[in-house]
Amino acid sequence: MNSPTPQFVPSRLGIYEPIHQIGIWGENFKSNGNPNTSTSVIVEVDNKLENESETTSHEMLTASNNYEQEASKPIDKIQRRLAQNREAARKSRLRKKAYVQQLENSRLKLIQLEQELQRARQQGLYMGGVLEGSHIGFSGTVNSGIAAFEMEYGRWVDVQHRQICELRTALNAHISDIELRILVESGIGHYFELFRMKSTVAKADVFYVISGVWKTSAERFFSWIGGFRPSELLKLDPLTEQQILEVCNLKQSCQQAEDALSQGMEKLQETVSSTVAGGPVDEVSYIPQVATAMEKLEALVSFVNQADHLRQETLQQMSRILTTRQAARGLLALGEYFHRLRALSTLWATRPPEPSLP
Amino acid sequence: MQQAIPYKSWPLPCIDATSHRARSTTTLGHNGRGKDVLNIVSENAVIVLARKGCCMSHVVRRLLLTLGVNPAVHEIDEENEAGILNELGTICKGTENNKMVQLPAVFIGGRLFGGLDKVMATHISGDLISVLKDAGALWL
Numbered sequence: 091m092n093s094p095t096p097q098f099v100p101s102r103l104g105i106y107e108p109i110h111q112i113g114i115w116g117e118n119f120k121s122n123g124n125p126n127t128s129t130s131v132i133v134e135v136d137n138k139l140e141n142e143s144e145t146t147s148h149e150m151l152t153a154s155n156n157y158e159q160e161a162s163k164p165i166d167k168i169q170r171r172l173a174q175n176r177e178a179a180r181k182s183r184l185r186k187k188a189y190v191q192q193l194e195n196s197r198l199k200l201i202q203l204e205q206e207l208q209r210a211r212q213q214g215l216y217m218g219g220v221l222e223g224s225h226i227g228f229s230g231t232v233n234s235g236i237a238a239f240e241m242e243y244g245r246w247v248d249v250q251h252r253q254i255c256e257l258r259t260a261l262n263a264h265i266s267d268i269e270l271r272i273l274v275e276s277g278i279g280h281y282f283e284l285f286r287m288k289s290t291v292a293k294a295d296v297f298y299v300i301s302g303v304w305k306t307s308a309e310r311f312f313s314w315i316g317g318f319r320p321s322e323l324l325k326l327d328p329l330t331e332q333q334i335l336e337v338c339n340l341k342q343s344c345q346q347a348e349d350a351l352s353q354g355m356e357k358l359q360e361t362v363s364s365t366v367a368g369g370p371v372d373e374v375s376y377i378p379q380v381a382t383a384m385e386k387l388e389a390l391v392s393f394v395n396q397a398d399h400l401r402q403e404t405l406q407q408m409s410r411i412l413t414t415r416q417a418a419r420g421l422l423a424l425g426e427y428f429h430r431l432r433a434l435s436t437l438w439a440t441r442p443p444e445p446s447l448p
Numbered sequence: 449m450q451q452a453i454p455y456k457s458w459p460l461p462c463i464d465a466t467s468h469r470a471r472s473t474t475t476l477g478h479n480g481r482g483k484d485v486l487n488i489v490s491e492n493a494v495i496v497l498a499r500k501g502c503c504m505s506h507v508v509r510r511l512l513l514t515l516g517v518n519p520a521v522h523e524i525d526e527e528n529e530a531g532i533l534n535e536l537g538t539i540c541k542g543t544e545n546n547k548m549v550q551l552p553a554v555f556i557g558g559r560l561f562g563g564l565d566k567v568m569a570t571h572i573s574g575d576l577i578s579v580l581k582d583a584g585a586l587w588l
Binding site: 343 | 502506515568574
């Protein structure tokens with residue numbers, strides 16, 4: 091390796107990685123793996139491009155090779171080359187910026203397209219087609235029940251969003267209590283509508299409801315017996331002293347009821363599990379065990395119904411305790427919360443993939 | 449197993465000191481009849497009628513336990529179910545709901561209170577504790 095002249099010191103000593111995005115930035119960056127011929131290539135490293143070293147163009151390489159052979163080239167040529175190097179690096183950075191911008195735009199478009207696709211799916215364009223894979227092999231009635239629900243639920247979410255916006259506008263506009271009451275009633279009624287829909291589809295396929303595949307992934311994370319926890323409804327303020335006591339009691343009752351249902355579910359799991367596992371393992375036939383287990387699983391439908399019933403009762407009790415305005419705010423907060431969970435799910439689905447380790 | 453205390457001769461107020469595990473469960477065998485069921489119902493301040501191995505009755509029990517009530521539980525065999533429900537249906541015609549009695553069924557103070565639905569709703573609205581107190585199932 092030739093030692094560099096004292097006038098300048100290369101910032102990187104012949105160490106640079108081949109850049110693979112050839113052609114994207116509109117220029118060919120060729121890399122020469124032989125350290126001996128490139129010791130005097132000056133690499134200007136920008137702060138933002140920490141792990142990349144940029145080489146000069148092929149022309150520059152030849153020029154520097156020439157330089158190497160004749161050590162006595164005049165200084166101004168060196169300066170010119172330095173300037174050209176800087177210019178090339180600057181252009182490269184600008185191109186990269188443009189490229190990244192393009193990527194971001196495409197990403198946003200992708201998110202929007204996926205959301206549209208999701209909505210289209212729910213409107214039945216994919217009815218009978220690929221319904222989450224797990225439904226392949228189910229009877230026609232089950233599939234149609236699920237398809238109908240998915241369609242209705244898609245509409246339900248849209249209406250929900252509209253109601254939330256209306257509530258927000260109404261609260262900011264300070265409309266009369268009577269008008270606000272109407273909005274509150276329709277908001278609560280909308281949730282009751284959802285419980286009715288769920289009850290119907292639970293009869294068709296209770297596992298579908300419990301699994302929560304009909305919800306977005308972030309909502310599913312918080313799922314409790316096929317829906318949100320009733321105690322989620324009780325994030326409220328501000329409250330009068332009397333209300334604080336009442337809400338406290340409601341919270342406690344709600345929690346107790348939730349716990350009772352959870353324990354019932356555990357008992358059901360134990361029962362089904364021991365039924366399925368029962369009987370001699372040496373026997374080939376397991377039909378009796380599985381058949382009995384199926385009967386026990388029927389109870390799951392009741393659990394879904396009871397959980398929804400609890401959600402309903404909690405909503406109603408809340409609307410009794412609160413003033414119209416507070417109830418409106420509560421409904422707005424609840425609807426907004428689920429809306430944000432759905433947004434979180436979308437964002438999560440489009441996060442950049444983990445970089446693969448070398 | 450704890451013996452069910454007759455409702456009419458309820459002792460002086462004492463804190464329910466029985467452990468939660470010792471619940472009074474009675475099962476009527478093949479000789480079970482509606483009349484016997486009615487006796488048991490009237491003998492207990494709180495009793496839950498349920499099918500054997502019903503997980504919903506477990507839910508009702510747990511909920512009542514958290515309130516400090518140790519309900520008697522009466523398990524019904526499948527064979528006797530129809531007969532018993534009929535008997536109960538005729539008796540309960542006087543009350544508001546003419547619907548068929550659904551299991552699990554909760555009886556408070558010797559009268560049909562309702563199913564899990566009713567218990568949950570009453571609990572959420574905050575009235576369950578007073579109902580239980582009136583029936584003498586709770587003293588606090």
